[in-house]
Amino acid sequence: MLESKESPLVSPLISEKSTIYAYILNDIANAVFHSGDRLISTKLAEKYQTSINPVREALKQLQGEGFVTVEPNSGARVALFExxxxxxxxxxxxxxxxxxxxxxxxxxxxxxxxxxxxxxxxxxxxxxxxxxxxxxxxxxxxxxxxxxxxxxxxxxxxxxxxxxxxxxxxxxxxxxxxxxxxxxxxxxxxxxxxxxxxxxxxxxxxxxxxxxxxxxxxxxxxx
Amino acid sequence: MLESKESPLVSPLISEKSTIYAYILNDIANAVFHSGDRLISTKLAEKYQTSINPVREALKQLQGEGFVTVEPNSGARVALFExxxxxxxxxxxxxxxxxxxxxxxxxxxxxxxxxxxxxxxxxxxxxxxxxxxxxxxxxxxxxxxxxxxxxxxxxxxxxxxxxxxxxxxxxxxxxxxxxxxxxxxxxxxxxxxxxxxxxxxxxxxxxxxxxxxxxxxxxxxxx
DNA sequence: TTTTTAAAGATTACACATTATTTTAATGCA
DNA sequence: TGCATTAAAATAATGTGTAATCTTTAAAAA
CATH class of the missing domain: 1.20.120.530 (GntR ligand-binding domain-like)
Known part of the structure; x- marks a missing residue:
């Protein structure tokens, strides 16, 4: 469940630590989540032991940074790496x-x-x-x-x-x-x-x- | 209250329209909000007639894009333009x-x-x-x-x-x-x-x- | 004037209701 | 039987209200 919390972050490129944002980004950079994978907020909330909103905010930030794409009413995915x-x-x-x-x-x-x-x-x-x-x-x-x-x-x-x-x-x-x-x-x-x-x-x-x-x-x- | 909804968006550089994200970005680009201004989620929610979470998510996206800075427990500000x-x-x-x-x-x-x-x-x-x-x-x-x-x-x-x-x-x-x-x-x-x-x-x-x-x-x- | 204390204001996170989408099952047709 | 279409159920996204925590502001005391 919490495996990614224990896996080391891709230092030094991820500066923020111990945030949901950093965990998700780390899991993208380490291909725990693959290109195009759906990032379902409820699942992520469970995985990182928090509620939906913090996850959604992390995903929005990652969207702004280009790691995640968000389709309205259809949720977030890992950006397509092709x-x-x-x-x-x-x-x-x-x-x-x-x-x-x-x-x-x-x-x-x-x-x-x-x-x-x-x-x-x-x-x-x-x-x-x-x-x-x-x-x-x-x-x-x-x-x-x-x-x-x-x-x-x-x-x-x-x-x-x-x-x-x-x-x-x-x-x-x-x-x-x-x-x-x-x-x-x-x-x-x-x-x-x-x-x-x-x-x-x-x-x-x-x-x-x-x-x-x-x-x-x-x-x-x-x- | 809703003045910025009526002001034209800085076309064509803002592609998404009619979203809180676009309104805030537009107000930053047009210096309605100035460099360093606090972006208080409750106020923005009132201004754009929505609740706090959508505003927070828009701010997170803008943070990811570099238009907004967020200090934990202290809220969001327009990025410093110096x-x-x-x-x-x-x-x-x-x-x-x-x-x-x-x-x-x-x-x-x-x-x-x-x-x-x-x-x-x-x-x-x-x-x-x-x-x-x-x-x-x-x-x-x-x-x-x-x-x-x-x-x-x-x-x-x-x-x-x-x-x-x-x-x-x-x-x-x-x-x-x-x-x-x-x-x-x-x-x-x-x-x-x-x-x-x-x-x-x-x-x-x-x-x-x-x-x-x-x-x-x-x-x-x-x- | 400085420090302490209290009050107000904002941020954060959570639970819930509503709406939309996706998945699954069922039906009709070739 | 196989396939496409439709209907129903499950799943997930979105937005709202609220409680707890932290900051900031203002006032009072030293």
Whole structure:
């Protein structure tokens, strides 16, 4: 009944904790609720041991953020995550990354870079589930302190959609290897504070990731 | 009591009509409710002749969209629109415009361009309030049909924030003149389907607009 | 003037009534 | 028997009233 209360939240992308909102979002991001699933308020109220209204309010907030769709008189559903969604999300991230990253290249601290190195180390021996979490932490580190928190929030939301779409899919080993290499080069570029180099790598990095998932979805005929 | 029900909605950026959500958003965009104003659910329920829960749900949705902030146990407020907000919004629009516009340059119809010309004509003789609406319609035309509706929605939301910040401010005549000239050049570039030219103008157009409002806010010590 | 106390006002959550929708079962027809 | 249409029951969404809790405001005392 309350299993999702005990499962860890997708830190650090979900900042609010211990709210119905956070629980539902967490369950969407971890694909406990799948794309298109009905989100029935009475059921959710029972699951999270509360009444209907708080659930409805959480769903409305999630609707505003784009994770949930609501049809009048017909209730809420997890937003449809399809091939087009993936394309849209990747294209938005491809706009945001260079914008956010430029600031980071110039303003990041040595401490930041050390932390990134630590995450990179863990990646070498991580399972694919752990890898995904480390990858998220790595990139979160590079965006979270940007002065434009509206843009950061946008990044965060789109990233959560990616997580939702990817969470019941196993990464293949060669893609992980490739991705780790790209991360290494990013840290390298950061050390030299070379904006152009870092942006080039980032662009390639997102592009490769996009290609990988696009191919994956297509081969699974997910429309 | 019900005055805002009769006032026209900020078409076309507010698609849902006749809902509490739309009424509140409209009143924010038209600065009936100002930045930082408390949004007291009982008062709003009375104003829109409904009960508290529908209002709370509308506010939650608006919170998810970034128009409203909610402090637990302390209620909702119109989001703070300050100098930094303007900067953030303009920078996001500056990312989105070229992305959305590139598609439009290549895919727009002659009909679209005619409609833009018509709007431009009206601008010549418009009051500043009318001008703002026409300007919104002009740019909405160039983004609304893009395949990435997530990005379109983003654009729409940021544009609404601009409207909210600008709606109790009079535009000066020389800025309107300049702006009309820029619109003319955009149409010209569209006719030749020249992406580079249009993007250059657009960038200049947004930049000028940003400079104007930045200067305005600074000189009015709006932080 | 500052602190304490009391009152008013709002937020939150819950139970319930109404309305709409979805699902299930029943009926008629090929 | 199989299929489509219709009718009925179950389910869920929406909106209202209300009680409890927390905040804010105002007044009184130190």
């Amino acid at each position: 091939y087009n969604t993936l394309r849209d999300v990747f294209e938005i991230l491809q706009l945001l990354e260079p914008y956010l990253m430029t600031w980071f290249v110039e303003e990041h601290t040595d401490e930041d870079r050390l932390e990134m190195g630590r995450l990179l180390n863990e990646m070498e021996t991580a399972t694919d589930k752990e890898y995904r979490s480390l990858d998220t932490q790595f990139h979160w580190l590079t965006v979270k302190n940007h002065y434009n928190q509206k843009a950061v929030d946008l990044w965060r939301r789109n990233r959560l959609i990616l997580l939702a779409m990817q969470s019941n899919v196993r990464l293949n080993t060669s893609r992980i290897k490739q991705s780790i290499e790209e991360h290494k080069r990013i840290i390298c570029g950061l050390e030299n504070r070379d904006v152009k180099v870092v942006l080039d790598i980032m662009n390639e990095h997102i592009g490769n990731s996009g290609k990988y998932w696009t191919k994956y979805l297509l081969s699974n005929k997910m429309r | 100098y930094n907000t303007l900067r953030d919004v303009f920078e996001i629009l500056q990312l989105l415009e070229p992305y959305l516009m590139t598609w439009f340059v290549e895919e727009h119809t002659d009909e679209d361009r005619l409609e833009m010309g018509r709007l431009l004509n009206e601008m010549e003789t418009a009051t500043d309030k009318e001008y703002r609406s026409l300007d919104t319609q002009f740019h909405w035309l160039t983004v609304k049909n893009h395949y990435n509706q997530k990005a379109v929605d983003l654009w729409r939301r940021n544009r609404l924030i601009l409207l909210a910040m600008q709606s109790n401010v009079r535009l000066n005549t020389s800025r309107i003149k300049q702006s009309i000239e820029e619109h003319k050049r955009i149409i010209c570039g569209l006719e030749n389907r020249d992406v580079k030219v249009v993007l250059d103008i657009m960038n200049e157009h947004i930049g000028n607009s940003g400079k104007y409002w930045t200067k305005y806010l600074l000189s009015n010590k709006m932080r």
